[in-house]
Amino acid sequence: MSEVSRYRFGxxxxxxxxxxxxxxxxxxxxxxxxLPPVPTLDPAKVELGRRLFNEPRLSVNNTLSCASCHxxxxxxxxxxxxxxGFDGKPVAINTPSVFNASLNFKQFWNGRVDTLQAQIEQVVxxxxxxxxDWNTVVQNLSALPDYQAAFKQTYADGVTAAxxxxxxxxxxxxxxxxxxxxxxxxxxxxxxxxxxxxxGYQRFKDYGCIACHQGINIGGNMFQKFGVMGDYFKxxxxxVEADLGRYLVTQDExxxxxxxxxxxxxxxxxxxxxxxxxxxxLEEAVDVMFKYQLGRNPNQEDKxxxxxxxxxxxxxxxxxxx
Amino acid sequence: MTTQSRxxxxxxVLGLVTLLLASTLVFLYLKAARDQTASYTQSRDxxxxxxxxxxxxxxxxLKARIAITHNYDPLVTPLTEMTRIWAELNSRDTYxxxxxLSSWQATQAAYQTAMQEKARLVDQFKSHxxxxxxxxxxxxxxxxxxxxxxxxxxDEGRLQLQGVATxxxxxxxxxxxxxxxxxxxxxxxxxxxxxxxxxxxxxxxxEFQGPVELLSNHISLILREQPVVNNLLERIADVPVAERLDxxxxxxxxxxxxxxxIDHQYHRYLLIFSTLLVAMLLYLAVRLLRSFAEINRVNRxxxxxxxxxxxxxxxxxxxxxxxxSELLDSARQAGMAEIATNVLHNVGNVLxxxxxxxxxxxxxxxxxxxxxxxxAMQLINEHKADLGTFLTEDEKGKLLPGxxxxxxxxxxxxxxxxxxxxxxxxxxxxxxxxxxxxQQSYAGAATLLEPVxxxxxxxxxxxxxxxxxxxxxxxxxxxxxxxxxILADKHRLLLIMVNLISNAKxxxxxxxxxxxxxxxxxxxxxxxxxxxxxxxxxxGIPAENMTRIFTHGFTTRKEGHGFGLHSCALAAVExxxxxxxxxxxxxxxxxFTLTIPMTPAGSPA
Numbered sequence: 001m002s003e004v005s006r007y008r009f010g011x012x013x014x015x016x017x018x019x020x021x022x023x024x025x026x027x028x029x030x031x032x033x034x035l036p037p038v039p040t041l042d043p044a045k046v047e048l049g050r051r052l053f054n055e056p057r058l059s060v061n062n063t064l065s066c067a068s069c070h071x072x073x074x075x076x077x078x079x080x081x082x083x084x085g086f087d088g089k090p091v092a093i094n095t096p097s098v099f100n101a102s103l104n105f106k107q108f109w110n111g112r113v114d115t116l117q118a119q120i121e122q123v124v125x126x127x128x129x130x131x132x133d134w135n136t137v138v139q140n141l142s143a144l145p146d147y148q149a150a151f152k153q154t155y156a157d158g159v160t161a162a163x164x165x166x167x168x169x170x171x172x173x174x175x176x177x178x179x180x181x182x183x184x185x186x187x188x189x190x191x192x193x194x195x196x197x198x199x200g201y202q203r204f205k206d207y208g209c210i211a212c213h214q215g216i217n218i219g220g221n222m223f224q225k226f227g228v229m230g231d232y233f234k235x236x237x238x239x240v241e242a243d244l245g246r247y248l249v250t251q252d253e254x255x256x257x258x259x260x261x262x263x264x265x266x267x268x269x270x271x272x273x274x275x276x277x278x279x280x281x282l283e284e285a286v287d288v289m290f291k292y293q294l295g296r297n298p299n300q301e302d303k304x305x306x307x308x309x310x311x312x313x314x315x316x317x318x319x320x321x322x
Numbered sequence: 323m324t325t326q327s328r329x330x331x332x333x334x335v336l337g338l339v340t341l342l343l344a345s346t347l348v349f350l351y352l353k354a355a356r357d358q359t360a361s362y363t364q365s366r367d368x369x370x371x372x373x374x375x376x377x378x379x380x381x382x383x384l385k386a387r388i389a390i391t392h393n394y395d396p397l398v399t400p401l402t403e404m405t406r407i408w409a410e411l412n413s414r415d416t417y418x419x420x421x422x423l424s425s426w427q428a429t430q431a432a433y434q435t436a437m438q439e440k441a442r443l444v445d446q447f448k449s450h451x452x453x454x455x456x457x458x459x460x461x462x463x464x465x466x467x468x469x470x471x472x473x474x475x476x477d478e479g480r481l482q483l484q485g486v487a488t489x490x491x492x493x494x495x496x497x498x499x500x501x502x503x504x505x506x507x508x509x510x511x512x513x514x515x516x517x518x519x520x521x522x523x524x525x526x527x528x529e530f531q532g533p534v535e536l537l538s539n540h541i542s543l544i545l546r547e548q549p550v551v552n553n554l555l556e557r558i559a560d561v562p563v564a565e566r567l568d569x570x571x572x573x574x575x576x577x578x579x580x581x582x583x584i585d586h587q588y589h590r591y592l593l594i595f596s597t598l599l600v601a602m603l604l605y606l607a608v609r610l611l612r613s614f615a616e617i618n619r620v621n622r623x624x625x626x627x628x629x630x631x632x633x634x635x636x637x638x639x640x641x642x643x644x645x646x647s648e649l650l651d652s653a654r655q656a657g658m659a660e661i662a663t664n665v666l667h668n669v670g671n672v673l674x675x676x677x678x679x680x681x682x683x684x685x686x687x688x689x690x691x692x693x694x695x696x697x698a699m700q701l702i703n704e705h706k707a708d709l710g711t712f713l714t715e716d717e718k719g720k721l722l723p724g725x726x727x728x729x730x731x732x733x734x735x736x737x738x739x740x741x742x743x744x745x746x747x748x749x750x751x752x753x754x755x756x757x758x759x760x761q762q763s764y765a766g767a768a769t770l771l772e773p774v775x776x777x778x779x780x781x782x783x784x785x786x787x788x789x790x791x792x793x794x795x796x797x798x799x800x801x802x803x804x805x806x807x808i809l810a811d812k813h814r815l816l817l818i819m820v821n822l823i824s825n826a827k828x829x830x831x832x833x834x835x836x837x838x839x840x841x842x843x844x845x846x847x848x849x850x851x852x853x854x855x856x857x858x859x860x861x862g863i864p865a866e867n868m869t870r871i872f873t874h875g876f877t878t879r880k881e882g883h884g885f886g887l888h889s890c891a892l893a894a895v896e897x898x899x900x901x902x903x904x905x906x907x908x909x910x911x912x913x914f915t916l917t918i919p920m921t922p923a924g925s926p927a
Contacts, residue, residue, distance in 0.1 A: 031392035105398040114405070208456035215395035222394050222448035229539055254446065294456065295539050297532060 027187050031205070033216040034186040035100070035265070035315065038176050044154040049171025051150070052164060057140045059086045059130035066123075066168070070098035075269035075322050076175065081277030086131045092242045094277040099317065100265050102173040104220035109242075109275045111223060111260040112249045116169035121161070134161040177266055177315025177322060185312070193312060200309025203302045208294050212261045218313060220263040226274075227257055229295030232288070236278060243276065268311040269322045282307050343599070350595055353588040361414060362578045366571065368411045373567050375400040375407070379440075383447060383558060387551070389455050394448050401441055408437075422577070429573055433566035440561040447554040454547040457540040458501050464537040465494045471530050479527075486522040490537070493519055497541045504552050512545050667886065668817060671786060671824065672753045678789040679747035683740050691732035698726055746785075753786065756813050771809045773923035776844050776854070777802050779812065783819035784842075787827060794827055796838045803845040805852065807923040814893040815918075818901065821886045822856040822914050829860025829912060851899075852920040857913040863905035871903055894918070 027034065052058065056065045069083040070076050076097035082090035093109055101107065107119035124130045124137060141147045142159045155163040182201075184192045193201070204210055213219040223246055226232050233239050241248070246255035259275055267273075272280050279285035286303050290296050298306075314322050379400035385391050412430075472480055472487055480487075493515035500508045516538055523534045701722060705712035712719035784791070784798060791798065823840070830838040841857040863871060870876045872891040887901075894901035899918030905911065 033393065033395065105402075208459060210392055211452040211456040214393045215398075221398045222452065223445050224449050224452065228453050229543070250442075258449065295536060295543070296460070297536060 028185070028190075030186060031210050031214040032182075032186060032218055033214075034183045035176055035178050035180070036103075036216060038174050038178070041170050041173060042154070044150075045167050045170040046174055048150050048154055049167040049169070051147075052168050053171055055141075057144075058124055058132060058137055058164075060132040060136070061086050064130050066098070066120075069095045072098075072175070072317055073322075075099065075266050076101075076177075076317075077270050079271065081272050085126075085128045089128070091126075091128045092240065093275050094272065096262060097266060097270050098172060099175050099177045099315075099322075100217055100220075100263055101175070102169075103176075103217040104260065104263065105222070106260055109259050109262075110246045110249050112246075116172050117162075117165040120165045120168045134164075137161065137164065175317075177317050180265070180313050180315035182309075182312040183315065194308075196305060197308050197312050200305035200307070200312075203298070203305050204309050207290070207296055207298060207302070207306070209289065209306070212293070213264050217263040218265055219261045222261050223255075223258045224261045224293070225256075225258045227292045230292045232292040233257060235292075236276070240276075245275070264310060264313055266314050266322055268314050282310060286310075346595060350588055350592045353584075353591075359578070359581075362574060362581070365411060365414060365574055368407050368414075369567055369571050369574070371407055372404055372411075373564060375404045376563050376567065379404075379444070380558070383444060383555070386448070386451055386455075387555060389459075392455075394452070397444055397448055401437075401444070404437065408434075422573075426573055426577075429566065429569045433563070433570060436561050436563045436566045440558060440563050443554055443558045443561060447551065447558060450547050450551045450554060454501075454544060454551050457543045457547070458498070460540055461494055461497060461537070461544075464533060464540060465491065467533040468530065468537060471533060474529075475527075483526065486526060489515065489518050489522060490534070493541060494537075497544050501544060501548055504548050509545060509549070512541060516541060516545070668757045668820065669754050671820060672750050672757065675750040675786055675789060676747055676754070679743045679750065683743045683747070686736055686740055686743070690736055691729050692736075694725070694729050695733070698722055698729065750786070753782075753816075757817075770811060770813070771921075772812055773807050774810045774812045774815065775807050776805050776852070779815055780819060780842055780844065780854075783816055783823055786816075786820050787823045790824070790827055791840075794831060794838060796827055796830060796840055799839060799841040801841060801843040801845075803843075805844055805846050805920075808852065809921045809923050810918065811893075811897055814897055818890045818893055818916055819854070819856070821890050822916075825886060825914070826856050826858035826860065826912075829858045829862075831860075833860055846920055847917070850920050851917050853915060853917050855913055855915040857911065859911040862908045862910045863903060863912050864908050868903065868905070872901070 053066045053070075056062045056068070058065060064084075064086050069078050071078055076099035077095045080090075081094060082092070083095045085091050096109065101119075102116060105111070107113045107116060108122075113119050113122060121134070124132050124134065138159055138161055141151075141164065147159060151159045151163060154167070157163065181192050181197075204213075212222060212224050215221045226245065233243050244256060246258040247253070249255070267285075268282060271282065272278070273282070273285035274288070279288055283303065286306055290298055290303070316322065379397065382391075382396040382400065386394065386397060468490055469487070472483065475483065493512065496508055496511045496515060500512055519534060519538050519541075523531065523538075526534060701712075701718060702709065705716070705719060713722060714720065780800070780802065823842075826840045830840070836859065839859055841855075843853075843855045843857065845853050847853050867876075867878070872887050876888070877886075887903075891901045894916055897918050899916060901914065901916050904913050904915070
């Protein structure tokens with residue numbers, strides 16, 4: 001075979017693959033980044049984490065599991081403004097999605113912990129949420145031979161609080177929602193978005209939403225004051241402690257009303273919005289953002305376009321769109 | 323005992339020295355092998371990574387500051403990475419010098435404090451910078467919006483509001499300048515501009531209110547946030563994370579140097595120890611070489627001694643050989659002497675017979691009747707004259723002729739006896755001659771085979787002993803089987819038979835309670851052998867003597883020389899035969915049996 005014919009063959013191969021596989025085009029270099037692949041983790045730990053995620057024994061009265069509030073079929077949160085604690089009373093803050101939580105730079109609305117383990121640790125002992133304590137949890141789990149065996153197989157020291165948290169955190173690292181249409185777009189399949197949606201993305205960038213909602217999780221990598229361009233809480237009224245945001249963590253006046261910028265992934269299926277669940281719909285939320293965060297006054301068309309764009313951020317879980 | 327205890331002592335000392343050396347070696351090895359270089363290198367590597375990430379973090383902050391990137395993930399990932407690396411660094415057994423541990427921990431704490439501070443400031447920077455960048459990016463658009471409103475006015479209105487437009491534009495410019503060079507003067511300018519804008523806003527138509535308000539809001543935000551962002555940047559730059567990392571590095575370096583010093587020290591000890599060991603080894607080698615030399619020397623000596631010994635052995639062997647040959651010679655001479663003795667013995671035996679014969683003849687001669695003849699002749703001579711008368715008349719004369727007749731008869735008998743006796747004598751002399759010639763035949767080791775009648779030979783042997791046998795009153799019983807004439811060495815056979823008969827006679831010399839009887843037996847055996855036995859009823863042979871009776875010099879008789887049986891046995895062997903003895907015990911007699919090959923005469927010998 002001559003050099004030339006091989007070269008020609010190569011060219012033909014490239015052309016052919018270019019024709020039938022538009023997906024293999026180069027990823028776009030944008031401020032928004034595609035979702036990373038699900039990490040390869042110890043399957044035993046993942047499985048154990050999955051069981052624990054659905055384990056009501058984590059709560060003090062065996063009523064609540066993680067899955068009680070974080071519905072994996074519907075966006076990784078519930079559709080209530082405030083989820084019910086173990087005692088049937090609503091918690092103080094809207095439940096954020098568990099999906100892609102591992103990509104957030106900190107956990108909780110006020111970012112009071114850095115890791116998923118710490119987040120799990122706090123939720124279990126929170127008097128408003130699961131209301132238990134770790135000794136009890138470890139005791140309860142140890143009492144079950146099933147768990148005992150599973151932990152023994154997976155961890156050298158069997159059932160411990162750290163291992164329960166580790167297993168859950170490991171499982172949660174697998175809770176990513178890949179294959180959203182926007183991710184496919186970012187990966188180079190530019191045909192997958194409609195013109196309207198592309199316009200919406202353009203507006204998203206032009207109006208500066210992207211200033212805070214960027215990176216791999218489209219948010220979740222910085223704190224921001226709620227009400228940069230106006231006093232949101234005064235306008236909303238009825239202030240509560242949770243509105244203080246990061247101030248509760250740092251006691252720094254700087255951090256009053258400062259929250260972690262939430263991820264916009266799957267935003268279309270995680271209503272209601274904001275820590276106070278004040279926005280029932282995506283449109284409302286977009287309005288609030290424009291008014292208090294961006295200080296801009298866009299026309300309705302642009303807002304619609306942005307909402308259309310936001311709906312392309314919905315990914316898949318277990319092979320099914322959320 | 324002392325040698326043993328000293329050896330045990332040496333062994334114990336040797337064991338102790340070995341143990342001491344081994345433990346020193348192990349100790350030094352462990353001390354020297356506790357090499358923290360790898361750990362140090364890894365720690366240094368991790369700190370270098372931290373420094374790199376810190377620098378990267380700084381650069382990402384600056385990139386965000388100048389709005390090169392809108393993605394804030396790069397401002398998060400360095401922190402995550404640094405936290406991870408820090409955890410890894412802490413999980414290592416980095417520090418080795420416990421005296422300085424508190425200072426190390428203080429440096430670590432200082433780093434963590436600095437990191438926390440930096441992380442907090444970077445978080446704040448992200449928040450403020452995002453908002454600031456957003457507003458700055460919005461400014462031209464906001465201005466465009468206002469300009470658009472202006473453009474929508476007619477010329478007159480536009481002219482009227484020209485000042486406002488210019489003021490707005492100036493405000494925009496000073497805000498953008500403020501973003502580049504933040505100074506109090508410019509801040510004051512902007513404040514004045516904002517005030518003007520607020521005043522101007524009153525004059526503007528209502529459709530201007532919204533855009534102007536937005537613009538002034540954003541400019542206020544810039545005015546508020548830009549110093550904050552600048553301040554944050556300065557503070558971020560001031561956070562001594564890099565310095566703390568340098569401190570950690572310095573600390574590790576010092577630690578490593580200290581460890582190196584100790585290491586060197588132990589290396590030196592190890593070197594000294596090795597030198598010591600080498601010296602010992604050399605000493606031992608020298609000793610070993612010396613030992614080898616000694617061993618070689620001793621070996622050589624041994625070899626030399628060996629050779630000398632061999633030579634001596636050879637010499638001795640030679641001497642022995644010589645001695646042996648001498649012995650052989652003497653043995654030969656002794657043998658010859660023995661043979662001579664033997665011969666003499668046999669000759670003695672025969673001389674006995676000669677003596678007897680001579681004695682007999684002498685006695686016969688002495689008592690010869692011939693003397694009577696002399697007396698008769700004297701009577702005749704006295705009566706010479708009257709011989710007739712005397713013979714016829716004289717009393718005595720008358721008896722004389724009768725006497726003479728009787729005398730003739732007696733003398734004739736006498737002569738006959740003496741002739742017989744002399745014949746016997748000459749026969750004995752012949753035997754002596756034969757014995758001597760036998761001796762000569764011994765000397766020549768030759769064997770003369772001649773046809774022999776065994777019964778004649780037996781008779782000869784008996785005759786040779788006849789005197790002794792008759793003296794001892796021995797009855798001889800002869801049991802001769804008819805045997806053909808054979809070829810044999812007559813003299814040897816005779817020698818053996820004479821000896822055996824003589825022995826048997828002697829064996830019975832002390833026998834008084836019963837008749838002394840000797841049995842001679844000749845018979846031919848089936849396998850072409852001839853058996854001749856001499857049996858006596860004498861004293862017998864004790865079992866303990868049975869094995870010795872044929873040896874040279876063995877005898878039970880006072881006057882014996884012990885040659886007889888020995889020479890008989892030898893003679894039997896020389897005739898290809900065998901002489902054996904048997905006795906049922908002392909006092910039960912004995913039987914000597916000679917077995918020789920039977921070669922009938924006339925067959926080719």
